[in-house]
Amino acid sequence: MGHNAPDKGERNDVKNRLMVALDVPGQDDAITMAQRLAGNVGWFKIGLRLFVASGPELVRKILQTHHVFLDLKFHDIPNTVAEAIVSAGNLGVHMTNIHAAGGPEMMRAAAHAANDFPNMKLIAVTVLTSDPMPPAKARETAVQRAEQSQKAGLDGVVCSVHEVAAIKQACGDDFLTVTPGIRWGNQSTDDQQRIADPAAAISAGADYLVVGRPILRADDPATAAREAVAMMSASTPPIAIRQ
Numbered sequence: 252m253g254h255n256a257p258d259k260g261e262r263n264d265v266k267n268r269l270m271v272a273l274d275v276p277g278q279d280d281a282i283t284m285a286q287r288l289a290g291n292v293g294w295f296k297i298g299l300r301l302f303v304a305s306g307p308e309l310v311r312k313i314l315q316t317h318h319v320f321l322d323l324k325f326h327d328i329p330n331t332v333a334e335a336i337v338s339a340g341n342l343g344v345h346m347t348n349i350h351a352a353g354g355p356e357m358m359r360a361a362a363h364a365a366n367d368f369p370n371m372k373l374i375a376v377t378v379l380t381s382d383p384m385p386p387a388k389a390r391e392t393a394v395q396r397a398e399q400s401q402k403a404g405l406d407g408v409v410c411s412v413h414e415v416a417a418i419k420q421a422c423g424d425d426f427l428t429v430t431p432g433i434r435w436g437n438q439s440t441d442d443q444q445r446i447a448d449p450a451a452a453i454s455a456g457a458d459y460l461v462v463g464r465p466i467l468r469a470d471d472p473a474t475a476a477r478e479a480v481a482m483m484s485a486s487t488p489p490i491a492i493r494q
């Protein structure tokens with residue numbers, strides 16, 4: 252671990268493809284949860300709730316032991332977004348994101364700013380996994396936004412497992428797909444609409460899986476994380492992207 256860019260070799264260890272969303276109220280809960288899960292996951296995702304509460308100081312702490320995906324979904328005028336990307340790069344996070352709905356000019360400005368930070372991947376949100384749009388429409392929109400993101404110079408997208416294969420077909424295997432909406436067993440879907448289990452995500456070709464509540468709310472989060480990793484390990488990736 253540390254500050255190197257995540258690469259394909261690192262992803263051979265499947266736990267380095269699991270990102271746990273630290274959607275907890277503040278720094279103390281975040282550190283406690285990170286310690287409980289340490290060794291079972293390679294990444295933590297820091298999103299709006301935690302970043303608004305605890306900010307860059309907490310990000311730096313988590314970066315001492317894990318890769319960090321700073322999930323703030325920037326969506327503003329091109330210059331403001333580009334400046335936010337520079338701030339994320341200076342913080343040392345390994346991945347951050349913007350909304351593809353912000354348009355091509357904003358995405359190009361963000362990608363240009365990210366060029367100065369080769370250890371940081373920049374990805375775009377296509378269609379939120381909570382969006383109730385019909386699956387076929389979601390897939391079509393996600394592919395369009397993925398193509399626009401790639402053209403603008405981004406490294407990949409956030410999408411549901413159900414859109415991964417179509418996006419890989421349109422943009423190629425090296426274009427990253429990061430998939431939230433992961434549920435298994437009898438877990439509640441909560442507000443997610445387009446869900447899939449960890450094995451299905453790997454066999455669809457997802458590069459990284461984002462899991463929040465199924466791990467955070469489990470009686471034993473470390474056991475739940477190991478369960479997810481075991482399902483990921485038992486699954487077979489599509490032939491085209493086996494390493």
Ligand code: C5P
Nearest residue numbers: 272298378379380409431461462463464
């Ligand atoms: O608790 P759950 O597993 O549903 O958490 C999913 C996480 O992924 C949340 O932190 C949410 O903000 C994030 N996310 C998402 N859909 C997107 C992008 C991010 O659910 N399109």
